[in-house]
Amino acid sequence: MVPVEYYLLLSSGLFCIGLFGILTRRNALYFLMSVELMLNAANINLVAFSFYWGNLTGQTFALFAIALAAAEVAVGIGIILALYRNFGDVDVMQAATMRW
């Protein structure tokens, strides 16, 4: 059986790849994809620990997380559309008018 550490390494690697994308990209669509990566890193953790404890709750929960990710993408795309309409671009660095 595969030790759980490898799963964790995989998930943290995936998470950091997503984070890297967020930190370096300016295009909102890339942002959305990177966030998906980070979300799925969490799913890997859920599944891994489900296997580790011999309890299927984690796996079921991962299913729900996937459904929520779909909802999140739907809203995210809508936000990106609004962003584009208001700024003429999907550059997240430009959308900085709602600060103090």
Added chain:
Amino acid sequence: MVTAFDYVPAIVLLPFVSFVVALFIGKQLPKKGAYGGIAATAGSLLLSLWVLASVAGGGAHQETYWTWAEGVGSQPFTLEFGALIDPLSALMLVIVTLIATLVHVFSLGYMNDEGERDLPRYYAGLGLFTASMLGFVIADNLLMAFMFFELVGLCSFLLIGFHFREPGPPSAAKKAFLVTRFGDYFLLVGVVAVFATFGTAAFAGAESFPALAEGALDGTVDVWTPGGLDTMTWFTVVGLLVLGGVIGKSAQFPLHTWLPDAMEGPTPVSALIHAATMVAAGVYLVARMYGFYALTPTTLGIIALVGGFTALFAATMGLVKEELKQVLAYSTISQYGYMMLALGSGGYVAAVFHLTTHAFFKALLFLGAGSVIIAMHHNENMWDMGGLKNKMPVTYWTFLAGSLALAGIFPFAGFWSKDEILYEALIHAGSEPLLFAGYAMGLLAVPVTAFYTFRMVFLTFHGNARSEIARNPEPVRWNVKGPLSVLGALAVVTGGINMVPVQKVLGIEGIDYLHLWLDNHWGGIEGLSSHHYAEIDPYSSTYPFGTEVATVLAGAAISLALAVAGLLLAWKLYNVAEPVEHTDKLGGAKTLLYNNYYQDEFQVWLADRTRGVSGGADTFDQGVVDGVVNGVSSVSLFGGDRIKRIQTGVVGNYALLLTVSLTALLVVFALLGGWF
């Protein structure tokens, strides 16, 4: 079964309701809220009479309505609102509500008919004033009394400054407020001291502070004293602290200076302040906690001395005044001095007696003065009057009755009460030299009082009219004459409630009704009777003229002779067709008297001397207190201004901050938790 005592809160609340009504919808009401006020105070009067009848029927009542704070742990103080109905407070309730009702009626003539503006504010003030005083009267503990005491002070401020568009009244109101407040500081400290010492401020009952103080002096009760001070010394200090508030409110020397200035208020308000509410509050407070004062001979001596001195001192100032209300103002100070003298010399009943009679005749005199002022188109200078006797007979005869009572002429009300005060001072003077000084000054004040009173009467009503207005005075209506007639009758007959001299000389038992009343003869609360007070006060009676009867007769004869002498002198000098200012012959003394012994100037000078202290306090307030407050706000402002710069609005920066922080947190936890 419903008894009168169930309606005690209503006595206080009715005028309060009239205050609220006049305040909010007074403008829409007929007569701007006057009828509401009359109805409310008349209702209170009826309830008070019912309460009086119930007390006469053997009842007395103490009830706690609301405990608004309870102590915890080693400080188990409970702070409560409650009512204490005993013969004293029942009597006072009737006096206050009666005067308040008559003042409301009189105001119809003095304010409404004269076309004053802002009447809803006036009637609201009167309502609150009456309500506060009634609350003070029924208070069953010192703290509640203090609260209503302050409310009374506030209301007098509002009413004295009623004509705030003119220059005089606002400054007089401020002066009244500040001077009485100066005394109230001592009272506040005194209230705290009473709580700290006894753990209670109740007036009545076995656990009340007078009872505990008595026990402490007997050695049966342990009380706290600061620094292990002797209990007697400490009680004297506490008594004097509370006395500070009394001196301020009852306008005793040296805090009397506010009262003459308070004449700037509307005349009915002056009547209310002087007869039944504000000024009476001080004396009533001493009477209320007399069980405490009677324990400390030093305090009693000081009260007697201050009272006697004030009686004489104020009377001399009244000699030279030219304005009608000013003379009455000084007579008020002087008369309250007599009450203090009575309280200080163990004459609890005499003080209450004089409080009662004075309430009637002084209200009468002020309302009479108000009537004259209406007639004179608000000219108060007596040298412009004269000859009003035939033009306004009702006012003249009632005013004359009040003046005879004030001067202490047999058989008007003032004679009986003043005579009893002097008698009490005289028979107790043997055991306390301070009392003898008080008695001497009180006796000297008698002819002075009679003189200035009748100087006032003769100048106002007799002789020839000295001005055009006095020849054609404005007529007054029923709402002025009605209250005057009621009070005039009372000023004549009130002395009948306590004819001790007659009883002693003729040997008729049972006509000293007030003595019996305050001695719980018909009903009352244990420990609050004049009998009890006589037992615990430090005085013993000696009769300087041999027997008791001889002393009574001699004392009465002396004071009556002096009063008549003063009256005759005034008659001789001023009851002529064209009186002249005889007081001019006094020369420099007149200037001194006219300027009130330069008391105002002295107090201003004294206040100037404290400029360093107040300047320091101001610097402390402006610099340290405000500095801290401003500093805190400017630090937050500055910090916020700097820290907001990390809020760039760029999402990448937030993500970077989150990442770096998470990494840093992980490292810290890992190092601390040994995860590596």
Added chain:
Amino acid sequence: MTDDRPGSSSRAPGIAAVALFGVLAAVILGSAGGFGDPVGFPAGESIVHTIGYALFDIGLGEIPVEGFLAAFLIIAIALDVALDSAVYLAKREDEGTIVSALTDGGRDIVDGPVSGDDSEGGDR
């Protein structure tokens, strides 16, 4: 439109992500004693069947799991809400007529506003 050409954005913040990975990896690998052996699932039991039962609170199957019926229903509503909100966010107003993102098929939703004649029929 931003196309993330090289140089259009800085790679420097990415170092933070790499650093985080380093810390995470160090924690995972260096944790004292490791995680031990996983329990695993019993052989012969269908994991997919059991998940299906769990979603509808049917207590069949040998593998321990909790019921998720309530969560299932809530997530269904949440998805619906998300879909609605996505549509709401995507539509725009042009001179009073609401132009929906979903009605105009393959046309360019940004440049050409939809003509009013067919906007009623497929609204939303």
